[in-house]
Structure formats: structure tokens, C-alpha cells
Amino acid sequence: MKVGVIGLGLIGGSLALDLRALGHWVWGISRRERTCHTALDRGIIDAYYQLGESLPQDTDVVIICTPIEQIIPSLSLLVKYLSTQTIVTDVGSVKAPIVEAGQQLWHRFIGSHPMAGNTNSGIESVQKGLFTDRPCAVVPHPVGQINDQISALWRSVGMEVYYCDSTEHDRAVAWISHLPVIVSASLNLACNRESSARVKILGEKLASSGFADTSRVGGGNPQLGRMMAQLNRVALLSALDHYQEVLSSLRQTIEDEAWEQLEDRLKQAQEVRQTYIKSGMIAPK
Ligand code: NAP
Secondary structure: OEEEEEOOOHHHHHHHHHHHHOOOEEEEEOOOHHHHHHHHHOOOOOEEOOOOOOOOOOOOEEEEOOOHHHHHHHHHHHHHHOOOOOEEEEOOOOOHHHHHHHHHHOOOEEEEEEOOOOOOOOHHHOOOOOOOOOEEEEOOOOOHHHHHHHHHHHHHOOOEEEEOOHHHHHHHHHHHHHHHHHHHHHHHHHHOOOOOHHHHHHHHHHOOHHHHHHHOHHHOOHHHHHHHHHHOHHHHHHHHHHHHHHHHHHHHHHHOOOHHHHHHHHHHHHHHHHHHHHOOOOOOO
């Protein structure tokens, strides 16, 4: 296949690398020319172009891997240069607004969300095999052949594909991805409220794996967190309302010294976590 990748950062660069290793001819576009040079030098892409200039006419699939707020603007610059058969997908972590706008701009646009990555970014963080054994959500397109082709592409880099409605996708990621960012950020901010400088410094010295696990996602890229909240505002607010209720009820058991009740709730929490572990996508620790 001939594949185009727009946005040669962690996700786009890693995907280009894996697709090229599978024998596809991969062209790239990125914001900075320096990034395109690096990608070419390191064998991540075969050629590069610029947005707003003509592109290889027989491209089978274009994957937009820019920061989320640039996905639709990039697609609108791209459409003029696409051949009618080209399928376009994206990797954005919110789906409803992107799929809606994307399908208005291009009749063969299909939304994807590969659940792979880490806190690194940019071409320097490109990683071979980043997608292996990870799930990928795909919002089905009315044309079956488009679904088949995009699912085959994600499976070819080792992903398990889950078809889902865009609104359901956004509700699910609000729980498992966007709520954890806000909860973890609140934890970091709350810890900073300690009034004694000595106690605060002691906490910093004593912090161990529990704090490392729970503070990590709240210490990630602030722009990404902001865009997730902006684009998935309704689902995130609903998840936060539930979270606040649960937190208040746990707080109440402590205030009431209702230790049996607290232990029961913590047992339930342990069981819930087990269901995620059993599904195979998060590692037991
Ligand atoms: P990233 O490492 O920052 O890569 C994005 C790259 O896009 C940048 O390195 C930048 O490259 C390039 N870029 C920026 N604006 C552009 C534009 N207007 N046109 C073309 N290229 C542009 O970010 P990422 O983590 O790969 O995330 C990319 C997308 O993947 C986002 O939409 C995100 O929602 C989605 N996603 C991320 C993860 C994750 O864990 N990181 C997981 C799933 C999905 P230069 O400036 O160097 O040219």
C-alpha cells in the first residue's frame, strides 16, 4: 500500500516506522521541515511533502496524527489533493466531534483511536512496536470496505480492533483516560497544599511507588489535558460528578469511623480493578 502520515511525532512516527517495516511505501508531512528530514534520515518515511501541495495521487490511506486540535484543520487542507479512493483516518483521543467534522469534509473519513503511547512526544520518541498487543477503537463507516481496510491496517501493527459508536467511545475514555488525568492532577495540587515546608519536603523524600503510580498521568502534557477536557467536556463532567459522589461517601465512612463499611468499599474497589486486569489490557502490579 501507499500510506501517508500527517504529524510525525510519537504516534505518527512510530506508526510510519512499523508500516514501512511491513513493506508499505510511506510518505509523511510534519509541521517542521527538520522533523521530516530526521524521519527520512532514520528510515521512518520514504518521502515527505508539505500540507497544501500536491500529494502522491494513488495513496491508499492517510492517517492524521497531529495534536488533536490540528486534526480537522489538517484534513481541510488535505482534501483538495486526495484522490477519490483515498481513505483518511485519524488517531485523536476524542471521537464524536472529529468524526462528525471529518465526515463532512471527506466522504471516506473514518475515526480511529489507537490506545498506545506514553508521556514522551515528538520524533525523538518514536518507538518500534508501540502498538503491539494494544487495543484500537474504530468508529464504523457506512461503507464496509473502509472498515475492513482500516481494521486490517491496525491489526497489521499488532492491535486488537474494537468497533464502537463515537459517543460511547468518548464516554468510555472519559472514565478510563480523561477522569484519571483530572483526579491525578488534583492529587498533585492537593499535596502541594501542605502548610509546613518541613512536612512537604519530607513527603517528597519519602514518596514511593504508590505516589509514582497515582501522580503520573496528572503530571503529563497540560495542553493535551486541556484539549481532552475541551473536546470531551460533557462526558468528563458526568464522570467527575460520579467521582465526587464516591469520594464524598468514602470520606463520610472515615468521618463516621465506619471501618467495616470502608473495608467493604475498598474490597469492591479491588474487585473492580480485577475486572480491568482480567480483560488483559492493564498489567497486574
Ligand atoms: P506528538 O508526539 O506531539 O506528535 C505530534 C506531531 O505533530 C508533533 O511532533 C509535530 O511535529 C506535528 N505537528 C504539529 N502540528 C502539526 C500540523 N499542523 N501539521 C502537521 N504536523 C503537525 O503527539 P502524539 O503523542 O504523537 O499525539 C498525536 C495524536 O495522537 C494526538 O491527536 C493524540 O490525541 C493522539 N494520541 C496520543 C496518544 C499518546 O499517548 N501520546 C495515544 C493515542 C492517541 P513537528 O512540530 O516536529 O513537525
